[in-house]
Amino acid sequence: MMLSVDDIHVHYGASVHAVQGLSLQVGEGELVSVIGQNGAGKSTVLKAVMGVVPTASGRITFDGVEVGASGFSSVKQRMSYVPESRGIFAGLTVGENLRLGAIVRKDRKLVEADIERELERFPVLRRYWDRGASLLSGGEQQQLAIARALMLRPRLLVLDEPTLGLAPIVVDLIFDVVEQLRAEGMTILLVEQNAVRALEVADRSYVVQAPGRVLGEGTATELAAQPDVVDHLGFTPEGRVQP
Amino acid sequence: MIMEFLISAVGLGALYALLTLGVALMFGVLGLMNFAYGEILLAGAFAMYLFRNEPWFVGAGMALVFAVAVALLSERLAFHPLRDADPVILMIASFAVSLALQSIARMTVLPRARGIAPEPFLSRRIEVLGADVSVLDLVTVGLCGVTLVAVAWLMGRTSLGIQLRAAAEDFRMAALLGVRPNLVIPAAFVIVGVLAGIGSVVLAARQGSVSADMGLQPMLIGVVGAVLGGMSSLKGAALGGFLLGAVTALLETFLPTDLIAFRDAFLFTALIVVLVVRPQGLLSGAKVRVS
Numbered sequence: 001m002m003l004s005v006d007d008i009h010v011h012y013g014a015s016v017h018a019v020q021g022l023s024l025q026v027g028e029g030e031l032v033s034v035i036g037q038n039g040a041g042k043s044t045v046l047k048a049v050m051g052v053v054p055t056a057s058g059r060i061t062f063d064g065v066e067v068g069a070s071g072f073s074s075v076k077q078r079m080s081y082v083p084e085s086r087g088i089f090a091g092l093t094v095g096e097n098l099r100l101g102a103i104v105r106k107d108r109k110l111v112e113a114d115i116e117r118e119l120e121r122f123p124v125l126r127r128y129w130d131r132g133a134s135l136l137s138g139g140e141q142q143q144l145a146i147a148r149a150l151m152l153r154p155r156l157l158v159l160d161e162p163t164l165g166l167a168p169i170v171v172d173l174i175f176d177v178v179e180q181l182r183a184e185g186m187t188i189l190l191v192e193q194n195a196v197r198a199l200e201v202a203d204r205s206y207v208v209q210a211p212g213r214v215l216g217e218g219t220a221t222e223l224a225a226q227p228d229v230v231d232h233l234g235f236t237p238e239g240r241v242q243p
Numbered sequence: 244m245i246m247e248f249l250i251s252a253v254g255l256g257a258l259y260a261l262l263t264l265g266v267a268l269m270f271g272v273l274g275l276m277n278f279a280y281g282e283i284l285l286a287g288a289f290a291m292y293l294f295r296n297e298p299w300f301v302g303a304g305m306a307l308v309f310a311v312a313v314a315l316l317s318e319r320l321a322f323h324p325l326r327d328a329d330p331v332i333l334m335i336a337s338f339a340v341s342l343a344l345q346s347i348a349r350m351t352v353l354p355r356a357r358g359i360a361p362e363p364f365l366s367r368r369i370e371v372l373g374a375d376v377s378v379l380d381l382v383t384v385g386l387c388g389v390t391l392v393a394v395a396w397l398m399g400r401t402s403l404g405i406q407l408r409a410a411a412e413d414f415r416m417a418a419l420l421g422v423r424p425n426l427v428i429p430a431a432f433v434i435v436g437v438l439a440g441i442g443s444v445v446l447a448a449r450q451g452s453v454s455a456d457m458g459l460q461p462m463l464i465g466v467v468g469a470v471l472g473g474m475s476s477l478k479g480a481a482l483g484g485f486l487l488g489a490v491t492a493l494l495e496t497f498l499p500t501d502l503i504a505f506r507d508a509f510l511f512t513a514l515i516v517v518l519v520v521r522p523q524g525l526l527s528g529a530k531v532r533v534s
Binding site: 052075090148 | 402405406408409411412413415416417419420421422476
């Protein structure tokens with residue numbers, strides 16, 4: 001497995017035990033979604049994967065290297081993260097934000113080609129290239145955040161609630177891009193509250209319930225066969241149509 | 244009269260903008276309200292005193308070297324080991340560094356204020372567009388103006404500048420993108436050292452002396468200017484510093500003689516009014532383009 005999360009526990013302070021013994025795996029080229037209600041600990045898992053929050057116990061490895069170990073760098077491992085808050089630098093222009101995504105890359109010519117590729121994927125970014133990022137709408141900022149993450153040419157793309165608070169038309173656009181990236185063979189770990197859409201695009205999904213425990217996992221078809229999961233979700237999962 | 248006032252106001256405004264930028268850069272990148280900023284400035288001014296018998300430009304150059312050296316040393320010895328500490332701990336550490344440097348200066352080389360003879364060419368007055376203007380005011384405008392333009396170019400046009408601005412806004416996100424703390428933090432201290440060094444050259448020339456506690460007032464000016472402009476916006480901080488300096492010059496020029504002693508009372512009343520209207524500062528949080 002490319003990413004392996006084994007029995008992790010995460011605490012916020014002394015009183016909040018946000019994740020309690022969660023495990024998940026992501027194979028190369030897979031799109032894995034993590035779904036569940038607010039406060040289930042989904043985003044905390046992603047933060048732990050990126051080394052943003054420390055784990056109290058358990059183990060996270062990426063390509064066999066332990067996350068958080070001395071010398072580990074998510075950037076060197078080419079793990080790209082789009083946080084729920086999008087992490088856009090409001091004081092920088094769209095172009096500067098995009099270039100920042102490739103700050104560690106030395107292949108300048110390929111960087112320029114990648115910028116062009118992302119501008120074709122997200123035409124609105126070309127239009128607003130010199131505009132301050134704070135002036136973008138929420139949907140435009142999300143496109144910028146994803147484009148910036150892709151500038152690293154990531155081996156693993158970690159997306160935290162990419163459609164949160166966006167208009168339906170933008171939600172469609174974001175899911176189209178996620179499917180497009182999946183078709184290109186990119187490995188994606190997606191946390192999403194829109195469970196229906198997440199199950200549609202994912203190869204496998206983990207249903208998480210508070211406090212940070214996996215209730216069920218598998219393809220949409222496999223999850224549909226688990227009464228606990230169906231009861232928790234409130235609907236019967238239907239996956240994407242397999243070719 | 245108007246021309247003299249304008250040059251004096253722009254000069255003081257530019258000097259205060261330099262001081263403010265140093266405070267805001269440190270706060271943005273490190274989350275550090277660095278009270279030792281005044282002592283970085285003191286190091287520069289002390290170099291001006293130490294090399295007072297050399298040509299002026301030698302003293303000015305050494306002021307930059309001394310200020311950058313003290314800035315980097317304070318980073319390496321005091322702040323680097325506390326990099327992940329709570330901001331309050333960092334602030335207390337900066338107090339400790341400030342007091343330690345001030346005490347060392349007082350016990351060793353500066354037990355009392357030392358005079359720096361004014362450079363003859365800076366003491367001259369020349370006519371500009373019919374106005375009688377001091378060369379020192381013109382040099383202040385030129386030196387601070389060029390420095391501010393250089394900092395604007397560095398921050399807006401270079402990769403380092405973009406990384407510094409990103410780190411100042413959201414250090415964790417910047418690090419997740421590959422911005423290296425071991426590059427941007429020392430770089431920020433070097434820039435702060437250069438700003439303080441240039442500020443110290445101007446201050447030493449304007450005050451004509453150097454003393455162990457001379458950094459206190461510039462540091463306060465830097466903090467107040469940064470709060471006025473907006474701590475989270477480098478452009479706002481520079482604007483805040485500039486306005487603070489310009490208004491100070493305005494009050495010094497136009498206040499009746501018997502009210503001059505209350506200049507700071509008028510200044511800080513105006514500041515409080517501004518902060519009541521815009522508690523986040525003039526530019527912080529405003530939708531403005533940076534480049």
